[in-house]
Amino acid sequence: MSKRYWLMKSEPAAYGWDRLARDGGTVWDGVRNHTAKLNLQAMKVGDQAFFYHSVTGKEIVGVVEITRAGMADPKDDTGIWAAVEIKPVRTLERPVTLAEIKADPALKDIELVRQSRLSVAEIRPKEWDRILSMAKA
DNA sequence: GCCAACGTTGGC
DNA sequence: GCCAACGTTGGC
Numbered sequence: 258m259s260k261r262y263w264l265m266k267s268e269p270a271a272y273g274w275d276r277l278a279r280d281g282g283t284v285w286d287g288v289r290n291h292t293a294k295l296n297l298q299a300m301k302v303g304d305q306a307f308f309y310h311s312v313t314g315k316e317i318v319g320v321v322e323i324t325r326a327g328m329a330d331p332k333d334d335t336g337i338w339a340a341v342e343i344k345p346v347r348t349l350e351r352p353v354t355l356a357e358i359k360a361d362p363a364l365k366d367i368e369l370v371r372q373s374r375l376s377v378a379e380i381r382p383k384e385w386d387r388i389l390s391m392a393k394a
Numbered sequence: 395g396c397c398a399a400c401g402t403t404g405g406c
Numbered sequence: 407g408c409c410a411a412c413g414t415t416g417g418c
Contacts, residue, residue, distance in 0.1 A: 266404090290403095290413080312404060355405080374403050374412060 262380040263296060263306035264369055265321070265343070274308055274318045274348070282344035286330045289338065293377035297339040300326050305346065307380065307388065309369070316352040317388060321345055349392040363387050 265285060267273065277283060288294060300306075300323045308319040325342035358364050364387060368378040380388075 268404090292412095315405075372411080373405065374410095376403085 261299070261301070261304050262382060262385040263300060263304060263323075264309055264317070264378045264380050265306050266309045266311045266376045266378075268312045269310045269314055270312070273310065274345075277308065277319075277321070277343075278345050278348070282324060282342060284328070284331065284340055284342050286332050286338075286340035288330070288340070288376060290376060292372075292375055294337075294339050296377040296379060297341055298327065299379075300341050302326050305385075306343065307385075308345075314352070315355040317349065317354075317358075317392075318352050319345060319348045351392050351394070353388050353391045357391060358388070361387070361391070 269275075272283070285297070288297060302323055302325065304323045304326075306321050306323065307317045308321050309317050321343040323341050324344050328340045328342065329336060330338035330340040355369070358367060359370055364370070364384055367380070367384050368375060369380075372378070
């Protein structure tokens with residue numbers, strides 16, 4: 258199966274990009290939404306994801322890679338919820354803001370905008386490439 | 395099983 | 407601080 262792309266949201270006040278870069282990787286747990294859980298469970302080792310700062314910033318700041326997939330959420334006693342392990346791959350040369358994404362017709366169907374509350378979303382390969390090219394501009 | 399009420403998230 | 411979107415809960 259070919260590589261898929263994702264987007265993971267975090268409030269910088271709770272766990273930001275700087276923290277992830279300093280930690281060198283982390284277990285992505287605590288997700289309590291079923292759609293997001295399905296996305297976590299669909300992830301494979303080697304898949305990549307954008308790291309998005311919600312609330313403060315509202316921008317994509319970096320790229321992460323899934324280093325461990327199909328985990329149970331270690332903080333969950335019920336066995337319902339899922340987790341993955343991620344590591345930072347690189348910081349974007351320039352963050353891509355939500356405003357820019359919304360303004361771009363090529364990204365009008367992106368899940369980040371269509372379902373703004375979803376904390377773990379899939380990114381289509383075309384959208385992935387588009388956002389990467391915006392980060393270089 | 396339906397739906398109104400309520401809680402939470404996150405953008406504005 | 408407000409509100410829209412969505413999920414969950416509880417009465418019927």
